Amino acid sequence: xxxxxxxxxxxxxxxxxxxxxxxxxxxxxxxxxxxxxxxxxxxxxxxxxxxxxxxxxxxxxxxxxxxxxxxxxxxxxxxxxxxxxxxxxxxxxxxxxxxxxxxxxxxxxxxxxxxxxxxxxxxxxxxxxxxxxxxxxxxxxxxxxxxxxxxxxxxxxxxxxxxxxxxxxxxxxxxxxxxxxxxxxxxxxxxxxxxxxxxxxxxxxxxxxxxxxxxxxxxxxxxxxxxxxxxxxxxxxxxxxxxxxxxxxxxxxxxxxxxxxxxxxxxxxxxxxxxxxxxxxxxxxxxxxxxx
Amino acid sequence: xxxxxxxxxxxxxxxxxxxxxxxxxxxxxxxxxxxxxxxxxxxxxxxxxxxxxxxxxxxxxxxxxxxxxxxxxxxxxxxxxxxxxxxxxxxxxxxxxxxxxxxxxxxxxxxxxxxxxxxxxxxxxxxxxxxxxxxxxxxxxxxxxxxxxxxxxxxxxxxxxxxxxxxxxxxxxxxxxxxxxxxxxxxxxxxxxxxxxxxxxxxxxxxxxxxxxxxxxxxxxxxxxxxxxxxxxxxxxxxxxxxxxxxxxxxxxxxxxxxxxxxxxxxxxxxxxxxxxxxxxxxxxxxxxxxxxxxxxxxxxxxxxxxxxxxxxxxxxx
Numbered sequence: 001x002x003x004x005x006x007x008x009x010x011x012x013x014x015x016x017x018x019x020x021x022x023x024x025x026x027x028x029x030x031x032x033x034x035x036x037x038x039x040x041x042x043x044x045x046x047x048x049x050x051x052x053x054x055x056x057x058x059x060x061x062x063x064x065x066x067x068x069x070x071x072x073x074x075x076x077x078x079x080x081x082x083x084x085x086x087x088x089x090x091x092x093x094x095x096x097x098x099x100x101x102x103x104x105x106x107x108x109x110x111x112x113x114x115x116x117x118x119x120x121x122x123x124x125x126x127x128x129x130x131x132x133x134x135x136x137x138x139x140x141x142x143x144x145x146x147x148x149x150x151x152x153x154x155x156x157x158x159x160x161x162x163x164x165x166x167x168x169x170x171x172x173x174x175x176x177x178x179x180x181x182x183x184x185x186x187x188x189x190x191x192x193x194x195x196x197x198x199x200x201x202x203x204x205x206x207x208x209x210x211x212x213x214x215x216x217x218x219x220x221x222x223x224x225x226x227x228x229x230x231x232x233x234x235x236x237x238x239x240x241x242x243x244x245x246x247x248x249x250x251x252x253x254x255x256x257x258x259x260x261x262x263x264x265x266x267x268x269x270x271x272x273x274x275x276x277x278x279x280x281x282x283x284x285x286x287x288x289x290x291x292x
Numbered sequence: 293x294x295x296x297x298x299x300x301x302x303x304x305x306x307x308x309x310x311x312x313x314x315x316x317x318x319x320x321x322x323x324x325x326x327x328x329x330x331x332x333x334x335x336x337x338x339x340x341x342x343x344x345x346x347x348x349x350x351x352x353x354x355x356x357x358x359x360x361x362x363x364x365x366x367x368x369x370x371x372x373x374x375x376x377x378x379x380x381x382x383x384x385x386x387x388x389x390x391x392x393x394x395x396x397x398x399x400x401x402x403x404x405x406x407x408x409x410x411x412x413x414x415x416x417x418x419x420x421x422x423x424x425x426x427x428x429x430x431x432x433x434x435x436x437x438x439x440x441x442x443x444x445x446x447x448x449x450x451x452x453x454x455x456x457x458x459x460x461x462x463x464x465x466x467x468x469x470x471x472x473x474x475x476x477x478x479x480x481x482x483x484x485x486x487x488x489x490x491x492x493x494x495x496x497x498x499x500x501x502x503x504x505x506x507x508x509x510x511x512x513x514x515x516x517x518x519x520x521x522x523x524x525x526x527x528x529x530x531x532x533x534x535x536x537x538x539x540x541x542x543x544x545x546x547x548x549x550x551x552x553x554x555x556x557x558x559x560x561x562x563x564x565x566x567x568x569x570x571x572x573x574x575x576x577x578x579x580x581x582x583x584x585x586x587x588x589x590x591x592x593x594x595x596x597x598x599x600x601x602x603x604x605x606x607x608x609x610x
Contacts, residue, residue, distance in 0.1 A: 030439075124582075127580060
């Protein structure tokens with residue numbers, strides 16, 4: 001539609017493109033730096049010669065991480081937590097959202113209010129911590145996903161979606177045909193709400209994958225340590241006991257190289273999946289801003 | 293045969309009739325309540341029982357006596373918190389880091405969205421977006437790892453510092469740099485992702501407004517000031533108020549992974565203090581009192597923000 005563009009406008013365009021290029025580079029450089037370090041030798045790292053390209057390229061750090069059973073155990077724990085936690089979350093959220101989306105449901109209002117209230121007023125850390133302790137969930141895999149198994153916000157999102165996308169007439173017709181409520185959920189509600197289920201699933205999976213607070217609070221046993229707590233102890237606490245042999249024997253692996261290789265491997269699953277699921281996430285981020 | 297079918301239809305449609313007694317209603321629709329039960333139980337156990345635990349704040353709670361036998365102490369813990377020298381530091385850090393976020397982290401995605409909106413090259417725009425959204429999916433431990441590499445004494449930033457004739461700086465151990473590092477890492481992680489909501493608001497502005505402005509001879513700057521910015525205002529307002537509502541929360545995982553004893557002076561906030569003293573030293577009642585204080589302020593701020601939002605934009609947050 002633009003007929004002619006003034007010089008000022010064209011200057012702005014060039015600066016805008018340059019600025020946004022710089023911005024993207026600024027986002028990517030730290031990542032490139034980490035990847036470079038993970039492929040660099042101990043000598044290069046300790047003499048601070050590594051910037052944005054591997055120096056003395058080698059795989060030693062990755063080999064060390066690959067052979068480390070402690071790391072893989074943490075990886076496995078996280079995968080278990082993500083799978084179990086996401087499933088629990090979906091079942092709880094959808095099965096609560098469906099009845100709450102039916103306007104005629106008696107008692108709907110107080111129940112909904114009770115759920116939504118937890119969004120604006122949260123019980124403090126200590127009572128929750130003592131509850132988990134009293135339920136004997138300390139040092140169990142349950143402690144890693146049960147405290148975040150269902151969120152008021154998700155229930156509300158899902159409920160709103162069902163209201164807009166599942167026509168009341170369809171549900172009535174199914175009832176007339178003698179379908180039970182469970183049948184309706186399985187054959188109508190779930191298939192029709194696939195988009196929101198996908199979004200909820202992805203958000204839940206990512207937040208479970210990335211969470212280390214629950215493990216910090218509730219896990220003391222090494223065998224139940226999830227990946228993020230392992231990373232926290234490895235990098236923030238500098239706890240590298242299991243690598244003592246690797247680092248002592250004059251290989252080219254170094255503590256920081258191994259730390260960075262661990263960072264890269266732990267991020268890989270997200271980076272690999274990210275391009276394919278980006279649009280679901282964006283849809284989800286926008287869903288949050290739509291209300292009843 | 294036909295008659296019974298009609299009758300059945302009428303009966304099944306009656307499941308939502310108003311005249312039914314509660315019991316008949318419940319019998320006909322029990323399946324809906326069965327579906328609802330797990331989530332209701334979940335919220336009762338994991339969200340509401342801890343709220344009952346708020347009474348710890350007024351007790352001298354210890355694990356052996358339990359809730360019922362522990363001694364009642366009134367407002368002792370609140371008094372203790374507000375009179376101890378550390379409380380000023382912790383509250384101060386919480387507020388200062390939050391204000392920094394309001395000044396720096398909050399406007400960044402708005403600016404990014406506006407700049408992206410002015411791009412005409414669709415593919416370039418998509419590449420920038422893809423890159424900018426990526427860090428949102430990294431955990432704070434990963435981001436700490438990245439910062440650790442970048443800012444270590446052998447890292448790139450210190451190579452530059454030494455290159456310019458300076459001495460290597462242990463960035464992550466410097467209390468005076470802690471808040472800047474927190475804010476920059478926050479911006480690096482979330483600026484792109486937070487821009488999504490503003491981009492959506494921008495794409496909701498009708499193109500006919502721009503066409504009309506062009507016909508009237510408005511330049512791009514004028515179009516920005518008179519169409520884009522006003523069109524963006526409701527979204528800016530809502531996000532701003534949401535931020536105000538969360539003024540007490542900084543994100544425990546973010547602060548904690550960067551925090552170390554050397555940086556407590558500038559970085560110890562309510563959430564990390566509660567964790568250190570509550571779990572680390574077992575001072576359950578004392579930290580429950582702090583937590584209650586924090587939750588109450590949070591509640592007041594959310595309600596205030598919501599009232600303001602209703603008055604200013606006609607929209608409520610919840």
